[in-house]
Amino acid sequence: MFAAYVAVTVVTILATAGIAVADVARAGFVLANSAEVGVPQAWLPMLAVLKGAGAAGLLLGLLGIRLVGVAAAVGLVLFFAGALFAHVRARVFHNIAFPGGYFALAAASLVLVLGR
Template structure:
């Protein structure tokens, strides 16, 4: 079980760190997507910081700080539920798969960290 948790969580960390870096650098696709769903450009660095904090928290969870890992995974699940809700509200469905994929990764990390924590 720990192996699955470690693999999925590392993928989730890399994915969130990568998109946070794209947000911080204001990559063209980030700015275009934010504009399309109605998220103000001034929010992008704050949203990037939340994604980066989630990735860092997941890493700390892997290093044995389980409560931080649970909190980070929970935060990322809530974050990406909000992202999907934002897409739905804006009626932008053509790229909703991206926040959906991040949500699936975060949810899988949460389920697995909880499963590992219960076993210990």
């Protein structure tokens, strides 16, 4: 079970940190997606900070600060639930698998850290 926790959490950290960097870099797909779901571009830096904090918190959890890891996983689950809600609200379903995938990774990380 510990190996699954480490593997899933590392993938979640890498994916979340990667999309945070894409937000900071204002990647074309990020700008297009945010416009499509009605998220102002001015929010991108703060959203990147939240994603980065979640990834850092998961890393701290892996390094032994379990409570921080749990809090980060909960935060990421809520964050990506909000992203899914934004897609549904805007009726943008063609790329909903992306926030859904991040949500699933965060939820799996949460379940696995709670199971430790």
